[in-house]
Amino acid sequence: MEGKTDVSYYLIVGKSLTQAQKIARTLERAGIPASVSRLPRKLAGEGCGFCVKIRESAFAEAMRVLGGSGMTPDRAFFMTADGGSREVPL
Amino acid sequence: MIYLDNAATTFKKPEAVYRAAAQTMRSCTTPGRGGYKAAIRAAEAVYSCRETIAKLFNVGAPERVIFTPGATYALNTALRSLVRPGERVVISGYEHNAVVRTLHALGAETAVASAPLFEPDLMLEAFGKQLEKGVAAAVCTHVSNVFGYVLPIDDIARLCRERDIPLVIDAAQSAGSFDMDFSSLGAASAAMPGHKGLYGPQGVGVLLCSDRYRFAPLVFGGTGGNSMPREMPDFLPDALEAGTQNVPAIAGLREGARFVSSLGSKRILAHERKLAALADKLLREIPGVETFYPKDPETGSGIVSFRASSCGCEELASAMAERGVAVRAGLHCAPLAHETAGTLDTGTVRASVSAFSSEKDIFSMAFAARAALKECSK
Numbered sequence: 001m002e003g004k005t006d007v008s009y010y011l012i013v014g015k016s017l018t019q020a021q022k023i024a025r026t027l028e029r030a031g032i033p034a035s036v037s038r039l040p041r042k043l044a045g046e047g048c049g050f051c052v053k054i055r056e057s058a059f060a061e062a063m064r065v066l067g068g069s070g071m072t073p074d075r076a077f078f079m080t081a082d083g084g085s086r087e088v089p090l
Numbered sequence: 091m092i093y094l095d096n097a098a099t100t101f102k103k104p105e106a107v108y109r110a111a112a113q114t115m116r117s118c119t120t121p122g123r124g125g126y127k128a129a130i131r132a133a134e135a136v137y138s139c140r141e142t143i144a145k146l147f148n149v150g151a152p153e154r155v156i157f158t159p160g161a162t163y164a165l166n167t168a169l170r171s172l173v174r175p176g177e178r179v180v181i182s183g184y185e186h187n188a189v190v191r192t193l194h195a196l197g198a199e200t201a202v203a204s205a206p207l208f209e210p211d212l213m214l215e216a217f218g219k220q221l222e223k224g225v226a227a228a229v230c231t232h233v234s235n236v237f238g239y240v241l242p243i244d245d246i247a248r249l250c251r252e253r254d255i256p257l258v259i260d261a262a263q264s265a266g267s268f269d270m271d272f273s274s275l276g277a278a279s280a281a282m283p284g285h286k287g288l289y290g291p292q293g294v295g296v297l298l299c300s301d302r303y304r305f306a307p308l309v310f311g312g313t314g315g316n317s318m319p320r321e322m323p324d325f326l327p328d329a330l331e332a333g334t335q336n337v338p339a340i341a342g343l344r345e346g347a348r349f350v351s352s353l354g355s356k357r358i359l360a361h362e363r364k365l366a367a368l369a370d371k372l373l374r375e376i377p378g379v380e381t382f383y384p385k386d387p388e389t390g391s392g393i394v395s396f397r398a399s400s401c402g403c404e405e406l407a408s409a410m411a412e413r414g415v416a417v418r419a420g421l422h423c424a425p426l427a428h429e430t431a432g433t434l435d436t437g438t439v440r441a442s443v444s445a446f447s448s449e450k451d452i453f454s455m456a457f458a459a460r461a462a463l464k465e466c467s468k
Contacts, residue, residue, distance in 0.1 A: 015316070015323075015325055016313070016315055016316070016323065016325060016327070016328045017121060017122040017315055017328075018137065018140070018152065018153045018327055019153065019325075021133065021134075021137040022137075022151075022153065025137075025141075036130065037130075038124070038125040045318075046317070046318045046319060047315070047316055047317025047318035047319075048314065048315050048317050049315055049316065050122070050315055
C-alpha cells in the first residue's frame with residue numbers, strides 16, 4: 001500500500017482490526033468499495049494499526065455513511081499518488 | 091453409538107461446521123498478524139462469526155462478542171471483571187462449578203437463591219429476597235446443566251435492571267436452543283460455549299458484553315494492533331482477546347450458529363422437548379427408576395436426569411455404555427445443583443439430546459437402561 005500508485009485514495013483508520021472491519025462492512029453495504037489492510041508503519045502512531053482503503057471520490061460519502069451509523073473513525077489520511085500522506089481532520 | 095450426552099458436547103455437527111473448520115486450517119492463518127491473503131481471510135472468518143453471533147443474540151455491536159477458549163473462561167472473565175474480593179454475589183442454587191469455584195477463588199461472599207426444582211416462581215421470589223442493596227452482581231444459569239430446568243431468566247434480569255445490579259448469565263445449556271435477546275435482557279454479560287447448542291467445535295466460547303460495564307482481561311499479550319503501550323487496549327474486543335485465536339473453531343462456530351439461525355431456536359427446542367418428554371415417559375416405566383422432569387414442559391429442556399434405587403448412577407451409565415449408549419453420570423460439575431435438588435448423595439444419570447437426536451435414540455436409551463438395570467440388580 002505504501003509507495004507510488006496510479007491514483008490517490010483515502011485511508012480511514014480504525015482503533016482495532018474489528019473496528020476497521022466494521023467500517024468496511026458498513027461502507028460496502030452502502031455501496032462504497034472498501035478494503036481492510038494494515039496501516040503503513042509511518043502512520044501507525046501506537047504501533048501496528050488497521051485501516052480501510054477507499055477511493056478518493058468516495059471519501060465525503062463514506063464519512064456521511066459512517067456518521068449516520070454512529071461510527072467515529074480514529075483518524076483518516078489522504079494518500080497521494082506519489083506516496084505522500086496528509087492527515088485529514090475529522 | 092447412541093449419543094445422548096449433548097449437554098456436554100453436541101457430537102454430531104452440521105456438515106458445514108466440519109467443512110469450515112478444515113478449510114480454515116488449510117487457508118487461514120491468524121487475524122491481524124499480516125496484510126497477506128491468509129491473514130485477511132482469517133480476519134474475515136472471525137469477523138463474520140462475530141456478526142452472526144451478534145445478530146443471533148441481538149447484541150447490538152459485533153465488537154461486544156468476545157471469543158474465548160470456552161464458556162468457563164468467559165464466565166471467569168465476567169466474574170473477575172465485576173466482582174472484588176469480599177463483595178456479595180447472588181447466585182441461583184443451580185450453578186455450575188464454573189461459577190461456584192470462580193467466586194470462591196475470588197473470595198466473594200456468595201448468597202444462594204435457592205428454590206425447589208421446576209418452581210420458577212419460587213426461584214424468582216428467592217432472587218427477589220437476596221437482591222438487596224450492596225450486592226455486587228448476580229449470576230444465573232439459564233438452564234440447569236443437570237436437570238434441564240429453565241430458570242426464569244427474563245424476570246430475574248428485570249429484577250436486576252430495576253435494582254441496578256449487573257447480571258451474568260450462564261447460557262451454557264441454553265444458547266442455540268432458546269431465543270435470547272441480550273440487549274432487551276440488559277444483562278452485564280452472557281457466557282456460552284461454542285461446542286454445545288451452537289454446534290461449533292470445542293475450543294471456542296463466547297462472552298457477550300454490555301457496553302454499560304468495563305471488562306478486564308484474564309490474560310495479557312499481543313492483539314495484533316496498538317502494540318506500543320504496555321497496557322492492554324481498553325476497547326472491545328481487543329481488551330479481552332490477547333494471543334492467537336482459534337480461527338478454525340471460530341469458523342466452525344459461525345456455521346453452527348448459522349445452522350441454528352436457519353432452523354430457528356424455537357424449532358430446535360420443540361424437538362428437544364418432545365424427545366425429553368419421551369425419555370421421561372419411557373424411563374419412568376422402568377421399575378425403581380426416578381426421573382427429574384417437570385410437569386410444565388415450559389420449565390424443561392432437552393435434558394432428563396434420572397436415578398435408580400437398585401444401582402449407582404456411575405454403574406448404570408457404565409452398563410449403558412457397554413450397550414452402546416453414551417450418557418453422563420455423577421454430579422456433572424454442579425454439586426450445588428444436586429444439593430438444591432436433593433440428589434447430592436446419589437448423583438444422577440443424565441440423558442441429553444440435540445437437534446440431531448431421534449426418537450429411535452430415545453427408545454434405544456430406555457431399552458439399554460432397562461437391560462442395564464436388570465444386570466445391575468443381580
